[in-house]
Amino acid sequence: MLTGELRNKIDAIWNDFWSGGLSNPLQVIEQITYLIFIKRLDEMQEVEERKANMLGRPLERRIFPEGADKNGHPFEELRWSRFKHFAGPKMFDLFETRVFPFLRGLNGNGGAYARHMRDARFQIPSPQLLTKVVEKLDHVDMGDRDTKGDLYEYMLAKIASAGQNGQFRTPRHIIALMVELTQPKPNDVICDPAAGTCGFLVAAGEFLRKHHPEMFRDDRLRKHFHTKMFNGFDFDPTMLRIGAMNMALHGVEDANVAYRDSLAEDHSEDAGAYSLVLANPPFAGSLDNETTAKDLQRIVKTKKTELLFIALFLRLLKVGGRAAVIVPDGVLFGSSKAHKDLRRMLVEENKLDAVIKLPSGVFRPYAGVSTAILVFTRTGVGGTDFVWFYDVQADGWSLDDKRQPLLAPEKLGPTPEAELDEAEEARNNLPDVLMRWEERASAELLRPRTAQSFCVPKADIEAAGYDLSLNRYREVEHEDVEHDSPREILADLRRIEAEISEGMARLEEILG
DSSP states (O other), X not given: OOOHHHHHHHHHHHHHHHHTTOOOHHXXXXXXXXXXXXHHHXXXXXXXXXXXXXXXXXOSOXXXXXXXXXXXXXXXXXXXXXXXXXXXXXXXXXIIIIIHHHHHTOTTTTOGGGGGOTTOOOOOOOHHHHHHHHHHHHTSOOOSHHHHHHHHHHHHHHHHHTTSSGGGOOOHHHHHHHHHHHOOOTTOOEEETTOTTTHHHHHHHHXXXXXXXXXXXXXXXXXXXXXXXXXXXXXXXXXXHHHHHHHHHTTOSSOEEEEOOTTTSOOTTTTTOEEEEEEOOOOOSBOOGGGXXXXXXXXXXXXXXXXXXXXXXXXXXXXXXXXXXEEETHHHHOOSHHHHHHHHIIIIISEEEEXXXXXXXXXXXXXXXXXXXXXXXXXXXXXXXXXXXXXXXXXXXXXXXXXXXXXXXXXXXXXXSSOOOHHHHTTBOHHHHHHXXXXXXXXGGGOOTTSSEEEEEHHHHHHTTTOOOGGGTOOOOOOOOOOOOHHHHHHHHHHHHHHXXXXXXXXXXXXX
C-alpha cells in the first residue's frame, strides 16, 4: 500500500509534466517510464559493481561500457548517478544526443524491457522540466519491489482517471477475481494475447508470490518464473514498453512481452503452448478475411473479433489448460451460425466451467457494454456436465461514470482484508463469487434458479441451442398471495351487484 507521501510525490511529478506542456497522460507515463528505466539501469550496474568489489573479481555484467565514445565523451555520463548533478541545459542535451540513442541500441543488455526501446523518443519539452522531474524521481524510494509495483500501478490508474486510453485498463479488482478463479500454479505457462499494460500477468505473478513462496527457493521454478512463465502480446509499441516495465518493476526479470497482432498472425509456433490464458481483449467489430489468421478461421468461420479471440484462446491452450476471459454479452446469445458453433464447441468439445455475468457499469466511463467472464478448460473431448452461472450485481464500486468505492479499502476486492456484513456483501459480491465457485460441485448444485448463482445441466443448455445468457435459465420467484375462497368472492360480487342496483334506482328517482 502506497503512503500518502509517495502518492504526493508522484502527483507532483505528474503535475510538473502537465504544467510543463506535456498533457497527454499516455505520453507522460511513457516519459516517466523511460526515466525509471534509466535509473534502474544505473542501480543494476551499481549492484554488479558492489558484488565485483566484494568478491575481488571483474564485473559479470556491464550495462554501461567503460571508457568513452568516438567523440571522447565518457560513457559514465549516461548513468543516472552522474547526470543528475548536471545543469539543466547540459542534462537536456545529454538526453537528446546520447542517452536516448544509447537506450535504442541496448538490445538485450537491459532485460526484456530493452527490446522495446528501438523507437523510444525523448519528448520532454524543456531543460527546466527535465531537471524538475529527475530531481523529484531521485527522491522517490523505489528500492522495494512492492513499492515499485504499487507506484507504477498508481501511475497506470492516472491514465484511466484522466479519461484517455482507458480501454487498456481492466479494473484491478476484476483482474484479481479472475486470477483467484484460476489459481495460477508454479509450473503454469501464462499468456495474455492482448496484454496492454500486463495487468493480468502482474496479478498472476503477485498471486504466486503470496501463495507459493516456496517456488523461489527452487532454482528451476525461480528461473521459470522470471523467463518462461509470463507471455504477453500486443501490437501497440507504447503499450509493450509500459507493460514490460510494469512486469520488471513487479520483479519479473525477463517476461516475454512481445509485438504481435494476435488475430492476424499464424499461431503454429505456440499452438498448445500455454496452460493458462487470462485476457480482456479489445472487441473492435469485424476483420477482413484476408487479415485474419487462417488457423483461427479453421476453428470458426467468422469476421467477428469477439469470436476470433475465443478461437485464439482455444488454439493457444494446451490440453488441460484453463482460461478466464472477458467477453461481451453478444457472445453468449448471438444467433449467427458462428456464435452457435463456438458455444457448442465450448460446451461439447471442451469443459465450460462458468459464466459470470458482470454489471454493465464495470467498464465505465469508457464503455457501458454488458460483459461476462467465461471460465473454461480445453479438453478437446468434452467434459461439461453442468455450467455454473453467477449474476454479479455489485462489485464494490458505483456503477456510474464516477466509479467511486462504496466500501472502505479493506472491504473491497474478491479477497478483502476485513469481513463483510450482509449489507456490505450486497455492495461487493466478489467474495461471494469465490466462495460459491468453490462449492459449484456440491452445495451450488442444489441452489434454485431463482438464486443469484445456480448450476445448469449440459442437457438443458443443449436443448436451448447452446444459449449461455444467464437470463435464459433464471426463474422468477413468485410471491405467495392469499386469496379469498370462491364462496366469499361470490358473496362480494352479489353485494356489489346489489349496491349498483340500489344506486341505479335512486338515480332514476332523482331524474324521474
